[in-house]
Amino acid sequence: MKLNEWKLGAFELTWLKGGLTQLDGGAMFGVVPKPLWSKRYPVNELNQIPLRADPILLSAHGKHILIEAGMGNGRLTDKQKRNYGLVEESQILESLAAKGLTPADIEIIIMTHMHYDHCNGLVSLQDGQLVSTFPNAVIYVQELEWAEMREPNIRSRNTYWEDNWRPIEQQVKTYQDVLELLPGISLHHTGGHSQGHAIVRLESEGKLALHLADIMPSHAHNNPLWVMAYDDYPMNSIFAKEKWIKEGIAQGAWFTFYHDAIYRVVKWNESGEIIDHVGVEQ
Numbered sequence: 001m002k003l004n005e006w007k008l009g010a011f012e013l014t015w016l017k018g019g020l021t022q023l024d025g026g027a028m029f030g031v032v033p034k035p036l037w038s039k040r041y042p043v044n045e046l047n048q049i050p051l052r053a054d055p056i057l058l059s060a061h062g063k064h065i066l067i068e069a070g071m072g073n074g075r076l077t078d079k080q081k082r083n084y085g086l087v088e089e090s091q092i093l094e095s096l097a098a099k100g101l102t103p104a105d106i107e108i109i110i111m112t113h114m115h116y117d118h119c120n121g122l123v124s125l126q127d128g129q130l131v132s133t134f135p136n137a138v139i140y141v142q143e144l145e146w147a148e149m150r151e152p153n154i155r156s157r158n159t160y161w162e163d164n165w166r167p168i169e170q171q172v173k174t175y176q177d178v179l180e181l182l183p184g185i186s187l188h189h190t191g192g193h194s195q196g197h198a199i200v201r202l203e204s205e206g207k208l209a210l211h212l213a214d215i216m217p218s219h220a221h222n223n224p225l226w227v228m229a230y231d232d233y234p235m236n237s238i239f240a241k242e243k244w245i246k247e248g249i250a251q252g253a254w255f256t257f258y259h260d261a262i263y264r265v266v267k268w269n270e271s272g273e274i275i276d277h278v279g280v281e282q
Contacts, residue, residue, distance in 0.1 A: 001017070001091070001094055001098045003015060003017070003095060003098060004264045004278060004281045006264065006278050008204050008208075009184075009205030009206065009207045010060070010205055011059065011060045011202060012059040012060075013056050013209075013256070014056070014059075015054045015055075015057075015264055016054055016057055016066075016091075016096065017054060017070075017088075018052070018053040018054040018069070018090050018091075018121060019053040019089050019090045019121075020053070020088040020261070021050075021051050021053065021071070021086050022046075022048035022051070022085035022087060023048060023049060023085055024047055024049075025037065025038070026047060026229070027228065028049055028217070028218075028228055028229075028230075029220075029221075030227050030228050030229045030234070031229075034047075037220060037226070040219075040220040041218060041262070042261070042262075049261075051218075051260075051261060052257075052258070052259055052260065052261050053071045053118070053258065054068075055067060055070050055121065056211070056256065057095075057099065058202075060182060060184070061183065063182070064107055065106070065108040066109045066134070067109075067110045067200055067258070068110075068119075068121075068258050069092075069111070069118060069119050069133070070090040070092050070121035071089055071090050071120050072089070072121040072122075072123065072124065072133075073090050073125075074125050075123070075163075076120075084117075090120075092121055104135060104136050106134040106136065107137055107138070108140070109122070109134060109137045109138070110200055111141045111145075112200065112213035112258075113196060113197045113198065113213065113214065114141060114146070114160060114165070114196075115159040115160070115214070116159050116160075117159075118213075120164060121133060122139065122168050123163060123164055130166070130167045132167050132171060134171075137171060138171060139168055139172045140175065140181065140187060141172055141173075141174055142174065142175060142176075142197070144191075144196035145196025145198070146165075146174050148194070148196060149164075149165050150162075156232070176189065177189050184203040184204050186200075187199070187200055188201060190240035190244075191233055191236040191240070192215045192241075193233075193237055194214075195232060197213065198213070199211060199215070199244065208251055208252065208253040208254065210253050210254070210255050211256045211258070212241070214230075214231075214259070216257075217257070217260070218261075218263075219255075219262065219263050219274070222268065223272075224238050224241040224242040225238060245268075249268050250270070254276075255268070260280070262279065262280060263279055263280065264277075264278045264279065264280055265277060265278040
């Protein structure tokens with residue numbers, strides 16, 4: 001199994017195969033007209049765009065850390081598979097095995113938010129029961145996100161599912177605005193896509209990477225004004241993107257992706273041009 005691997009200083013990042021969906025391009029780019037966004041991201045005749053759901057295995061400070069958890073296996077009904085355009089389910093077990101690991105080896109999981117396409121993989125069906133996929137991991141979730149996960153509103157109940165939190169609730173630790181998880185690894189609450197959405201900042205040996213998760217789901221969303229119709233608080237997304245992208249580019253940061261089907265990592269210059277990248281290994 002071919003997996004994208006990339007180093008950031010002393011940190012090693014490996015993208016695991018977490019699944020592939022095809023969602024409506026209009027929803028993914030919100031009010032941006034199709035003639036604009038379709039020049040920057042592939043789209044099929046049904047107006048669907050390919051979106052990965054690939055967790056990042058972060059090897060740092062002698063620990064095995066996951067950023068996000070993938071689509072999971074056997075977690076969607078046939079109707080959901082059709083509605084969400086599911087093309088490929090997770091191959092997390094196979095991906096970990098390719099690295100000589102099992103789910104029991106994962107010690108920390110960073111969840112930027114708890115929508116189904118990020119957290120389905122936290123839970124597995126075993127002998128008819130839903131159980132934690134990563135039984136030894138501490139799972140970090142922003143406190144507002146965790147609260148809404150357990151008590152969703154009329155809009156968010158379609159993506160916050162009880163089956164995704166009950167089996168793992170004893171493993172969850174929450175935080176408020178900023179959490180320095182380990183040296184060079186910090187979580188920052190942004191809101192925007194969801195009330196409790198957070199991003200991940202990675203810094204090692206003078207090299208910086210920002211994982212902006214779903215406030216910038218693909219490289220084509222790097223314009224701060226290009227936000228998804230799925231965002232609950234779009235103006236918060238815009239303000240957070242404006243801040244983090246501008247500061248990141250000024251600091252020579254790389255930007256990593258969970259959903260992008262073209263790039264794993266990109267670096268932009270101040271004109272918004274891609275000056276370096278790592279493509280998705282097929």
